[in-house]
Amino acid sequence: MRYLDENANGFIDAIEYTTLEWKGEQEINEKLVRRVSLLELADENEKKAIDMCELIDPRVDAKPCGWKVATWDGKPLTADDFEGTPNKEIYDTMMLLYANTAEAMWRSAMQLYKTAKDYGLNKSENARTAWQPPTTKEGLAQLKEIGTPVGYAQLLNAKGLRDKYHNGYWLRELVFADFLAHSGLDKRALQKLYYTGRMDELCDFIRANSPSTREGE
Numbered sequence: 001m002r003y004l005d006e007n008a009n010g011f012i013d014a015i016e017y018t019t020l021e022w023k024g025e026q027e028i029n030e031k032l033v034r035r036v037s038l039l040e041l042a043d044e045n046e047k048k049a050i051d052m053c054e055l056i057d058p059r060v061d062a063k064p065c066g067w068k069v070a071t072w073d074g075k076p077l078t079a080d081d082f083e084g085t086p087n088k089e090i091y092d093t094m095m096l097l098y099a100n101t102a103e104a105m106w107r108s109a110m111q112l113y114k115t116a117k118d119y120g121l122n123k124s125e126n127a128r129t130a131w132q133p134p135t136t137k138e139g140l141a142q143l144k145e146i147g148t149p150v151g152y153a154q155l156l157n158a159k160g161l162r163d164k165y166h167n168g169y170w171l172r173e174l175v176f177a178d179f180l181a182h183s184g185l186d187k188r189a190l191q192k193l194y195y196t197g198r199m200d201e202l203c204d205f206i207r208a209n210s211p212s213t214r215e216g217e
Contacts, residue, residue: 006039013038013051015195041192050196058093062086099161106164108199109171113156115203116175119210123182124174127151150174185209 004014014037021029042050065085079095082088116122127150152174155167176194180187183206193202 006037007051009051011051011053036191036195038192038195041188041195053197056097058090058097060089060093062090102161102165102168105168105172106158107168109155109168109175111199111203112172112175112179113152115206116178119183119206121178121182121206121210122175123178124151125153125178179206183210 002016002018003012004016005012006014014035016032017034019031019033038051063086065082065087067081067085067087077091079088079091082091113122116125152171155171155174158164158167176190179185179190179194179202183190185206189205190202193199193205
């Protein structure tokens with residue numbers, strides 16, 4: 001997956017889904033699977049704003065605490081490393097941002113999954129398990145292809161914030177792929193709602209326009 005900023009305004013506005021196959025040290029076979037451009041999905045009155053979002057400024061008014069990379073032991077930083085320094089507030093702000101982002105990712109992923117399940121669109125849920133990279137040097141040396149998850153049954157549980165962010169990201173992508181492939185609804189409308197983060201509206205659109213809903217009216 002490649003994220004692009006085609007209008008150079010500092011915000012991502014295009015995504016390319018590709019497959020890559022290594023045929024040798026220098027030769028790579030690349031195939032474009034799907035490309036989405038927010039600028040192409042935008043109406044005329046949205047051209048300048050469809051790819052923009054609110055910026056988050058984590059800065060606080062804190063004086064330098066004397067911490068230096070040169071004296072860092074290389075271990076992950078924890079709250080204890082900043083305790084008693086002005087920068088503890090910055091650390092807490094970043095950790096809160098991470099927690100809120102992970103929780104929001106997971107919440108929206110489960111929202112999409114529930115909608116898919118309610119309307120029988122979770123067709124790929126039990127497809128083959130996610131691709132796992134080799135862990136040995138020999139396996140890495142023989143690696144010819146890098147894949148992404150296909151099924152998503154293994155992503156439906158999360159033990160912590162890291163899982164909520166990672167599993168939530170892939171769960172959203174894979175459930176949405178099922179929406180595109182099996183809902184029979186306008187792909188332009190689906191993509192516009194999904195890639196601008198309007199998950200509530202996306203689920204409402206599925207509910208209002210799915211064949212099962214129309215048949216029940």
